Amino acid sequence: MKCKNLEVWKRSCRLSVEIYKYFKMCVDYGFKDQITRSSLSDAGKNVIITQKKLHEGQII
Numbered sequence: 001m002k003c004k005n006l007e008v009w010k011r012s013c014r015l016s017v018e019i020y021k022y023f024k025m026c027v028d029y030g031f032k033d034q035i036t037r038s039s040l041s042d043a044g045k046n047v048i049i050t051q052k053k054l055h056e057g058q059i060i
Contacts, residue, residue, distance in 0.1 A: 006050055006051070008050045009050075015039065016036075016039040016040055019035060019036060019039040020036055020039075023035055023036060
């Protein structure tokens with residue numbers, strides 16, 4: 001199953017976009033960079049966990 005077809009991937013990507021938009025005007029660049037990078041990292045982690053559960057036959 002491709003990760004882009006998973007609902008968790010779609011929702012995580014939308015959330016990441018919203019986070020980028022929210023912090024767009026933030027002048028604390030270190031904080032902004034940390035928050036936006038972590039939002040993308042979380043999207044990837046959610047997909048990995050979901051794919052693992054699907055592979056193991058667990059009900060989500």
